[in-house]
Amino acid sequence: MFYAMRHDLARVEERLREESNVDYPVVGDIVENLIESGGKRLRPLLLLLAARPFNYDIDELVAAAAGVELLHNASLIHDDTVDHADVRRGQPTLNSVLPPETVILLGDYLFARSAMLAAATMNPRVVGVFASTLAKICDGQLSEVFNAHKLDQSIDQYKQRIYGKTASLFAGSAEMGAIIGQAPGDKIEAMRDFGGNIGMAFQIVDDVLDLRESTDSIGKPAGLDLRQGTVTLPTMLFIQRSGQNGHNAELVQRVIDGDSATDADFDHAVEVIRDSGALEESITIAEDYVEKAQAIIKDLPPGDSVEMLEALAMDSLSRTF
Amino acid sequence: MFYAMRHDLARVEERLREESNVDYPVVGDIVENLIESGGKRLRPLLLLLAARPFNYDIDELVAAAAGVELLHNASLIHDDTVDHADVRRGQPTLNSVLPPETVILLGDYLFARSAMLAAATMNPRVVGVFASTLAKICDGQLSEVFNAHKLDQSIDQYKQRIYGKTASLFAGSAEMGAIIGQAPGDKIEAMRDFGGNIGMAFQIVDDVLDLRESTDSIGKPAGLDLRQGTVTLPTMLFIQRSGQNGHNAELVQRVIDGDSATDADFDHAVEVIRDSGALEESITIAEDYVEKAQAIIKDLPPGDSVEMLEALAMDSLSRTF
Numbered sequence: 001m002f003y004a005m006r007h008d009l010a011r012v013e014e015r016l017r018e019e020s021n022v023d024y025p026v027v028g029d030i031v032e033n034l035i036e037s038g039g040k041r042l043r044p045l046l047l048l049l050a051a052r053p054f055n056y057d058i059d060e061l062v063a064a065a066a067g068v069e070l071l072h073n074a075s076l077i078h079d080d081t082v083d084h085a086d087v088r089r090g091q092p093t094l095n096s097v098l099p100p101e102t103v104i105l106l107g108d109y110l111f112a113r114s115a116m117l118a119a120a121t122m123n124p125r126v127v128g129v130f131a132s133t134l135a136k137i138c139d140g141q142l143s144e145v146f147n148a149h150k151l152d153q154s155i156d157q158y159k160q161r162i163y164g165k166t167a168s169l170f171a172g173s174a175e176m177g178a179i180i181g182q183a184p185g186d187k188i189e190a191m192r193d194f195g196g197n198i199g200m201a202f203q204i205v206d207d208v209l210d211l212r213e214s215t216d217s218i219g220k221p222a223g224l225d226l227r228q229g230t231v232t233l234p235t236m237l238f239i240q241r242s243g244q245n246g247h248n249a250e251l252v253q254r255v256i257d258g259d260s261a262t263d264a265d266f267d268h269a270v271e272v273i274r275d276s277g278a279l280e281e282s283i284t285i286a287e288d289y290v291e292k293a294q295a296i297i298k299d300l301p302p303g304d305s306v307e308m309l310e311a312l313a314m315d316s317l318s319r320t321f
Numbered sequence: 322m323f324y325a326m327r328h329d330l331a332r333v334e335e336r337l338r339e340e341s342n343v344d345y346p347v348v349g350d351i352v353e354n355l356i357e358s359g360g361k362r363l364r365p366l367l368l369l370l371a372a373r374p375f376n377y378d379i380d381e382l383v384a385a386a387a388g389v390e391l392l393h394n395a396s397l398i399h400d401d402t403v404d405h406a407d408v409r410r411g412q413p414t415l416n417s418v419l420p421p422e423t424v425i426l427l428g429d430y431l432f433a434r435s436a437m438l439a440a441a442t443m444n445p446r447v448v449g450v451f452a453s454t455l456a457k458i459c460d461g462q463l464s465e466v467f468n469a470h471k472l473d474q475s476i477d478q479y480k481q482r483i484y485g486k487t488a489s490l491f492a493g494s495a496e497m498g499a500i501i502g503q504a505p506g507d508k509i510e511a512m513r514d515f516g517g518n519i520g521m522a523f524q525i526v527d528d529v530l531d532l533r534e535s536t537d538s539i540g541k542p543a544g545l546d547l548r549q550g551t552v553t554l555p556t557m558l559f560i561q562r563s564g565q566n567g568h569n570a571e572l573v574q575r576v577i578d579g580d581s582a583t584d585a586d587f588d589h590a591v592e593v594i595r596d597s598g599a600l601e602e603s604i605t606i607a608e609d610y611v612e613k614a615q616a617i618i619k620d621l622p623p624g625d626s627v628e629m630l631e632a633l634a635m636d637s638l639s640r641t642f
Contacts, residue, residue, distance in 0.1 A: 078425055104399055104425055105463045108432070112456035115436055119452045122445040131440045135433035142426045 015066035043068040043173045050177030050191040052305040060121045067117030068173045074110035133172030140164020149229035167199025197293035202316040204286040207232035223270040238278040248272040336387035364389040364494045371498030371512040373626040381442045388438030389494045395431035454493035461485020470550035488520025518614035523637040525607040528553035544591040559599040569593040
């Protein structure tokens with residue numbers, strides 16, 4: 001589907017590899033491994049596609065696209081440290097093989113390198129979006145930490161949190177692409193909204209997968225959010241349906257509190273949420289975001305860019321890991 | 322001495338306070354406390370002074386000056402987490418009152434806000450210097466972590482490390498000031514060198530104070546570097562003098578290794594380094610840097626800016642805490 005993008009994406013990969021080519025050898029090797037281990041490059045792809053209907057400088061675009069991918073990776077590193085996660089994408093995290101102090105500094109170093117890539121665009125507006133996106137990501141992650149183990153949160157609070165943590169980088173990537181493409185103001189705004197909506201869908205699906213899939217298929221422990229006291233949409237919908245009363249609601253409450261829950265309690269809580277229909281309801285909400293995203297790009301001139309943006313929106317729903 | 326700068330510095334303070342005025346209340350309060358607790362604002366002062374002989378836009382200058390101070394604070398937060406430090410400037414560190422995951426994210430958040438301040442200058446060159454300075458700081462800190470507990474380091478390696486960790490932000494601050502001041506290329510270069518040299522002096526003095534002063538006067542535990550296995554200039558000079566042999570050199574070696582050293586060993590090691598003349602020799606090296614810095618600004622047109630830059634250079638030697 002994204003065949004037309006392969007050349008530009010290859011340039012982004014090359015630029016990312018250059019970033020791992022640093023003076024300090026130990027750091028260089030670790031960064032290189034991290035970058036090579038991949039992921040789907042969704043954010044660079046979105047950035048490239050958002051510029052494509054317009055008139056862009058490819059060097060500027062490639063630098064920004066590499067920048068958002070590196071920012072994403074830096075953010076994952078600190079996130080894994082915060083979550084004490086040992087496994088991601090089926091691989092051991094840095095966190096599980098290096099002392100935490102080294103991991104913090106490596107994450108900082110990658111933030112710095114990603115900011116250098118944004119700066120390399122020499123475009124002050126791009127840099128502004130980049131920096132404020134980073135602030136939103138941190139804000140969302142902080143909000144998650146401060147709201148852990150609490151069930152008295154509204155769905156709006158959840159949405160605000162995942163917007164910061166995840167959707168803001170999708171929104172920012174699309175916005176940067178459109179800015180570099182010198183799109184008119186309303187189109188920049190539209191691309192930003194498009195990105196934000198698919199980012200929301202992406203995170204909701206992620207939260208569903210955390211509860212739905214087995215450990216093997218998602219490459220990290222199943223039900224991890226619940227085990228960490230992170231309250232996500234399916235859990236909130238489950239509690240709404242069961243009215244905070246009843247035996248199962250009490251179990252989920254206890255599991256979120258975390259104090260006296262056993263492993264069997266966690267497994268059982270995952271099961272009752274799965275069986276309640278809350279996962280399907282969550283997916284419906286994710287689908288609404290994708291529909292909003294698709295409606296937004298309907299106004300763009302038809303062409304393969306729009307088709308690919310539509311496909312990217314659909315992809316945020318259909319992934320299985 | 323810096324009376325002429327009080328208005329501009331007050332604007333920097335105001336801008337820093339605005340940064341603590343964030344939507345997310347918990348973070349806002351913590352950031353505000355942190356910023357209010359002060360420090361000497363050396364980096365903003367240097368940035369302001371580096372622009373002063375030239376032709377600058379004050380808003381751009383104030384944003385950049387607030388940015389370097391916030392970057393410095395963000396860096397201290399992660400540094401304290403890395404060092405497991407409980408006290409700084411005589412106050413408990415964030416690290417000692419908040420869980421480490423929260424501290425990591427708060428540091429990230431402040432990095433983001435500092436990058437937003439740099440971006441607010443709308444000056445791509447300033448942003449480029451800002452981002453690459455952050456990368457150098459992380460690189461220097463990583464180097465310190467990777468070289469802990471090792472005595473087989475050259476003084477050049479030490480200098481490279483403290484340049485990254487500390488002097489690069491002094492160099493970058495002065496460079497950004499001169500860029501915003503639209504100084505000619507050679508003057509930008511000169512300001513950068515000036516900043517780098519006083520940054521080197523500043524860090525060497527810091528490393529001397531760590532060994533020379535009592536816990537009360539420096540607001541953190543005396544001999545902390547040694548206790549953490551961080552090898553600094555005085556320790557290196559001490560080892561050079563004692564030829565890696567003899568009873569005292571063996572003691573210092575053991576203390577750096579850290580495995581079997583007792584508290585009494587640490588106290589004794591601090592004492593033998595103090596008594597060896599290595600602290601005085603280190604100060605002489607710091608003085609050389611200050612002389613280099615002063616020689617650099619001799620070429621600038623005379624005036625109160627040059628006088629204040631000279632005073633700032635001297636200050637890096639004379640501080641007692």
